[in-house]
Amino acid sequence: MLITPGKLLANINSPDDLKKLDQAQLVQLCEELRHFIIDNVSVYGGHFGASLGVVELTVALHYVFNTPSDQLVWDVGHQAYGHKILTGRRDQFHTNRVYNGISGFPKRKESDYDAFGVGHSSTSVSAALGMAVASKYKNEENKQHIAVIGDGALTGGIAFEGLNHAGVSDSNVLIILNDNCMSIDPNVGALKDYLTDITTSRTYNKLKDDVWNLLGKLSSFGKSAQEIVSKVENGIKSTLLSQSNLFESLNLRYFGPVDGHDVNHLVNIFNDLKNIKGPKILHCVTVKGKGYGPAEKGNATTWHAPGTFDKITGEIFKKVHEKPQPPKYQDVFGHTLVELARKNDKIVGITPAMPSGSSMNIMMKEMPDRAFDVGIAEQHAVTFSAGLATQGLIPFCNIYSSFMQRAYDQVVHDVCIQNLPVNFCLDRAGFAGADGPTHHGAYDIAFFRCIPNIVIASPMDESELRNLMYTAQLPRTELAFSIRYPRGQGVMAQWQTPMEAITIGTGRKIRDGEELAILTIGHIGNYAVTACEALAERGVDVAHYDMRFVKPLDEEMLHEIFSRFKKVVTIEDGCIQGGFGTAILEFMADHNYQAEIKRLGIPDRIVEHGEQIELHRECGFDPDGIVRTVAEMLERVPSQSR
Known part of the structure; x- marks a missing residue:
């Protein structure tokens, strides 16, 4: 089911189309964009609350700045759905996070508008600063560089390293602090309390707005007038806040906090900030899940990535199983x-x-x-x-x-x-x-x-x-x-078994056999169980060992295996280079055994997104892939493919 975009959104295939709108139309566009995200995620799933919280911010950024020449870096990327939709991926958005579809995160090879690939938090400041320094080196003085970072991501150490460097770089970088008091779970730590202090100081914010307006009026009078206003502004900050301004102490011009959901005000602010050179930070206060009642009022953690849901009632759909299911x-x-x-x-x-x-x-x-x-x-x-x-x-x-x-x-x-x-x-x-x-x-x-x-x-x-x-x-x-251990469910519905100690460095034999040995590590061994059963039905007799430990290896068991078998398959849900299979090869070489070994696992390339079984199948270590590998090694062709 394809989602039909609203009247304005339907005609926006790039930020150039967005710029053709009158500023007065931006409020309607934001509503259409928000509903398009809600409609799509409710049907297809994905990250939710974060993108709803930055709809106005996203529209204002692309309306004011000349992306992709001006470079926009999103932190983590959970909030970049609106950005993707406005930059030519609206009609592909239903494939978001689907195998062979578009990525759930900004990705450089996917679009020129994705200035930097992300997924882990706290990287945006450093990346945008690197771009800004490069532009300065290349004499591209009019180029803008914007990093959008959440208050949760700001707790990452690399974010502070980037802020510390930005303050002495004299580079043209704008850091937008998207402050919604959340990452995935509620934020913790002293920084959260500090931002709350800034956000809730009404006296400070009233005077800050007055200074902001004065700065705008004096901007045409040149640098000296702006410097006077800046000194007054800094005096207000240090007097009214219970502690000195962290960002100003790092030599970053601090502006805000401002309402991150007032798109027209954001447009005006961004137009002003474009003319202020050097490193600066704009503090935007937003609401995660903005515009969708259940997400605003409910558990923000639940609505971070809720899966599919009824957009009218807010009911999150859960699979109903007749039998007890294994836990995650x-x-x-x-x-x-x-x-x-x-x-x-x-x-x-x-x-x-x-x-x-x-x-x-x-x-x-x-x-x-x-x-x-x-x-x-x-x-x-x-x-x-x-x-x-x-x-x-x-x-x-x-x-x-x-x-x-x-x-x-x-x-x-x-x-x-x-x-x-x-x-x-x-x-x-x-x-x-x-x-x-x-x-x-x-x-x-x-x-x-x-x-x-x-x-x-x-x-x-x-x-x-x-x-x-x-x-x-x-x-x-x-x-x-x-x-x-992996993401998702295990295999035991009755999982609360009595606990017992395992001797470190010992594996276990799951199945005996004569023709070939399969060695596995971790949950992926359950695929080998399925494959062994399928092979047995076709008259292929293989052994299966769950090694349990990669370090130290069960050397006694390995001596037994290499004394008995001349063909061995190793299987791991990890990289082949340097991984479990490599450890087995090293043992074989160190002890002068000779055997044909086939290693199955994640190949030496970047594997994209998709359901886990789809990716296992792509890399050849799903049950069918294991059956094929064993058949090829034994030069046996199974009578049929599972």
């Missing part, structure tokens, strides 16, 4: 952590701004003094966990696999070099699905495997996840412990 791995983690923490008072939980996504919120609700949301700050989360470990606590630091990349130095320097017993639970390991390559957890096995003093494990099912978590909290004085 993240929920198994959350409930198991609380179960363990009730019995072990040394256990603490840490997450960088993903309490709902990781299910750390379960522990935060029951044990608020033992579970910490540190904001979008993965580096801090890891080193904070290391500090906790030095004092005898048992930290479970839950970070999405793709976000762990951002804290790699801390894992090496602050955890593993000091040989501290920090437990890492890596959610969304493997393909993340519709979020695409910025969120795929493809690399953690490879980048952890080369670090000393770390255990790397992955459960094949919910019971194994519980057992690994139980093992990780047992007393030890050294070794980090990484447990990786």
